[in-house]
Amino acid sequence: MRYFxxxxxxxxxxxxxxxxxxxxxxxxxxxxxLLLLFVVPMAGALTFVERRVAGKMQSxxxxxxxxxxGIFQFVADGVKLILKEDIIPTAADRRxxxxxxxxxFVGSFLTFAALPFSQKLIAADLNIGILYIFAVSSxxxxxxxxxxxxxxxxxxxxxxxRSAAQIISYEVPQILSVLAVILLTGTLGMQGTIxxxxxxxxxxxxxxxxxxxxxxxVFFISAVAECNRIPFDIPEAESELVSGYNTEYSGFRxxxxxxxxxxxxxxxxxxxxxLFLGGWNTPFYLPTGIWGLLPSAVNLAGLITFLIKxxxxxxxxxxxxxxxxxxxxxxxxxxxxxxxxxxxxxNLVGTAVWMLVWGDKSIAALLGG
Amino acid sequence: MELIDYLPIFILLIIAxxxxxxxxLVSHMVGRRKYGKEKMSPYESGMIPVGxxxxxxxxxxxxxxxxxxxxxxxxxxxxxxxxxxxxxxxFGFVEMMIFIAILLVGFIYIWKKGALEWA
Amino acid sequence: xxxxxxxxxxxxxxxxxxxxxTRRNAVGSAIFLILCFFCLGVLYLLLQAxxxxxIQVLVYAGAIMVLxxxxxxxxxxxxxxxxxxxxxxxKVLGAALGVVLLINILGAINRPQLSEGVPLSEGFGGTAQxxxxxxxxxxxxFEVASxxxxxxxxxxxxxxxxxx
Numbered sequence: 001m002r003y004f005x006x007x008x009x010x011x012x013x014x015x016x017x018x019x020x021x022x023x024x025x026x027x028x029x030x031x032x033x034l035l036l037l038f039v040v041p042m043a044g045a046l047t048f049v050e051r052r053v054a055g056k057m058q059s060x061x062x063x064x065x066x067x068x069x070g071i072f073q074f075v076a077d078g079v080k081l082i083l084k085e086d087i088i089p090t091a092a093d094r095r096x097x098x099x100x101x102x103x104x105f106v107g108s109f110l111t112f113a114a115l116p117f118s119q120k121l122i123a124a125d126l127n128i129g130i131l132y133i134f135a136v137s138s139x140x141x142x143x144x145x146x147x148x149x150x151x152x153x154x155x156x157x158x159x160x161x162r163s164a165a166q167i168i169s170y171e172v173p174q175i176l177s178v179l180a181v182i183l184l185t186g187t188l189g190m191q192g193t194i195x196x197x198x199x200x201x202x203x204x205x206x207x208x209x210x211x212x213x214x215x216x217x218v219f220f221i222s223a224v225a226e227c228n229r230i231p232f233d234i235p236e237a238e239s240e241l242v243s244g245y246n247t248e249y250s251g252f253r254x255x256x257x258x259x260x261x262x263x264x265x266x267x268x269x270x271x272x273x274x275l276f277l278g279g280w281n282t283p284f285y286l287p288t289g290i291w292g293l294l295p296s297a298v299n300l301a302g303l304i305t306f307l308i309k310x311x312x313x314x315x316x317x318x319x320x321x322x323x324x325x326x327x328x329x330x331x332x333x334x335x336x337x338x339x340x341x342x343x344x345x346x347n348l349v350g351t352a353v354w355m356l357v358w359g360d361k362s363i364a365a366l367l368g369g
Numbered sequence: 370m371e372l373i374d375y376l377p378i379f380i381l382l383i384i385a386x387x388x389x390x391x392x393x394l395v396s397h398m399v400g401r402r403k404y405g406k407e408k409m410s411p412y413e414s415g416m417i418p419v420g421x422x423x424x425x426x427x428x429x430x431x432x433x434x435x436x437x438x439x440x441x442x443x444x445x446x447x448x449x450x451x452x453x454x455x456x457x458x459x460f461g462f463v464e465m466m467i468f469i470a471i472l473l474v475g476f477i478y479i480w481k482k483g484a485l486e487w488a
Numbered sequence: 489x490x491x492x493x494x495x496x497x498x499x500x501x502x503x504x505x506x507x508x509x510t511r512r513n514a515v516g517s518a519i520f521l522i523l524c525f526f527c528l529g530v531l532y533l534l535l536q537a538x539x540x541x542x543i544q545v546l547v548y549a550g551a552i553m554v555l556x557x558x559x560x561x562x563x564x565x566x567x568x569x570x571x572x573x574x575x576x577x578x579k580v581l582g583a584a585l586g587v588v589l590l591i592n593i594l595g596a597i598n599r600p601q602l603s604e605g606v607p608l609s610e611g612f613g614g615t616a617q618x619x620x621x622x623x624x625x626x627x628x629x630f631e632v633a634s635x636x637x638x639x640x641x642x643x644x645x646x647x648x649x650x651x652x
Contacts, residue, residue, distance in 0.1 A: 028377050032384045040388075082396045085403070096515065102389050109385040113378045123377040127614055131448065131542045138550025142522060145557050149515060161561065165430050168437040168554055175444050182451040188615055252396035256389060330486070333433070337485045341440070341476075345469065348447070352462055355454060372490065375533060428648045431562050434555040435644040439637050441551040445543055446630065449619025461623055464631070471634040475641035482645050 096150035103143030118302035173340035194279030223268035269313035501527035
């Protein structure tokens with residue numbers, strides 16, 4: 001965001017009359033609104049895509065009535081949710097009931113601040129980027145517990161507690177698996193991690209060494225579990241808990257939980273692409289100087305590359321959901337603590353040993369001599 | 370890193386809060402409203418709710434939470450280590466292996482004690 | 489600008505900390521405690537301590553507060569509204585401890601070296617610098633921390649063991 005602000009101040013005459021702080025502020029507000037305009041329709045569209053994908057996988061059609069191929073289904077759904085009655089149960093704790101959707105949505109929206117989209121498109125390239133993403137998304141757990149508790153409904157509370165227990169169980173292997181990449185890059189910044197990789201698959205961290213390869217799967221499985229998606233959807237198990245922690249929510253409050261959930265699927269995919277799949281790296285190099293600051297063709301190519309990779313992973317999430325059966329609670333905890341955590345630790349030590357023996361050379365570099 | 374690099378986050382926070390507040394407000398205004406005692410009662414698949422939902426929970430949730438906190442703190446220590454691992458070399462490796470070994474004892478202990486069994 | 493932000497977030501932190509101890513509802517207290525931790529995180533940012541700031545949010549607001557909320561629900565504290573403390577000795581003790589803490593803080597503020605500004609070194613407060621200190625100067629405390637964490641694991645299991 002700062003690149004654009006600096007560029008505009010430098011190159012547009014009329015902005016010089018205004019103090020640079022205001023220019024910064026205006027650009028950042030506009031950028032933030034653009035991000036919102038990306039996230040909300042994208043998350044909405046994913047609900048439609050998911051239903052179509054589900055339809056294809058189950059040999060049926062899926063929603064195809066609203067607009068060509070039903071692509072406006074999510075708009076209709078959104079309008080419907082807004083028009084629905086806004087119910088707060090009498091038994092609920094009204095304040096917390098109202099507060100919970102804020103925390104859940106804000107928690108998932110704020111992670112987008114540190115997500116890179118292309119070489120220059122990133123709201124805030126923090127030097128603690130990946131930790132920031134974990135920190136902000138850990139707020140979602142608080143929101144989920146709060147919504148379950150405030151609803152004062154057996155199903156909601158049980159769903160909220162199960163959900164929270166699941167998310168925190170899988171957060172440990174998730175943040176452990178990321179360490180394998182950080183050992184290789186020596187930075188927590190998102191853009192720095194992407195820059196350390198190349199455009200060709202053999203330069204991705206996924207294929208850097210066997211431990212990084214395993215780390216990707218540990219990361220992705222844990223991340224899917226953190227999104228409460230099948231096969232890890234115990235918290236929302238329809239046949240047991242109605243809808244889990246958001247059972248009592250209606251109207252757009254429910255819609256916000258839904259948006260946050262699908263936004264999170266994008267977030268985990270984008271983080272996986274950043275860490276393991278080469279991010280926005282394209283075979284073209286970004287020119288330096290003034291053109292580098294513009295959303296130039298190379299920048300656009302980076303954006304497209306990044307989005308394609310991310311949506312492929314999003315599709316994999318959907319594919320998993322409609323292919324695998326649900327895990328039982330005890331299996332869920334066993335997978336998390338007895339398999340993922342030890343594997344992640346093993347990976348960490350393995351990567352460190354690899355670094356001691358071969359430095360940060362990848363398999364490709366070693367084979368290539 | 371300067372403070373201004375964090376400004377976008379603050380702005381996004383405000384935008385997100387306004388978005389949530391705005392949509393809920395619109396939904397509240399245009400949505401129909403009809404009060405009903407039954408409608409406002411907790412949803413329990415058509416059964417009449419018995420008692421209060423906020424009962425005591427299994428201690429297992431507590432154990433999972435405390436294990437999470439402990440492992441979270443542990444992993445947080447590893448992040449600065451990972452960042453400067455190239456500079457630390459073998460010395461840093463040994464330091465971290467001692468740290469992990471001590472915690473591995475704890476991990477084996479909770480495993481043997483059956484704290485990781487949910488059923 | 490920075491001192492303005494400091495007073496804003498410091499004010500919110502103090503106010504929410506007061507609300508934590510005055511709320512009767514345990515869940516409400518917990519929510520204000522999260523707000524308080526967030527403001528502390530911002531204060532760390534103002535001190536250029538980026539790594540500590542993000543850890544503050546990740547560990548305290550994220551992890552430890554989830555544990556608190558679980559314990560509140562486990563014991564169902566929400567329904568036992570906290571009554572007033574009637575024990576006079578306890579009140580006096582609490583007040584005395586508060587005064588001791590206040591004197592400590594005032595003493596720290598009065599130290600002359602704090603008033604002099606020192607230019608920050610390159611990368612100050614970043615993860616790398618924290619790591620450098622942690623793995624050289626503060627190596628022993630770091631290793632001892634693992635023993636402390638081990639003790640915490642054993643303690644947690646022993647406390648909960650009856651239920652297995």
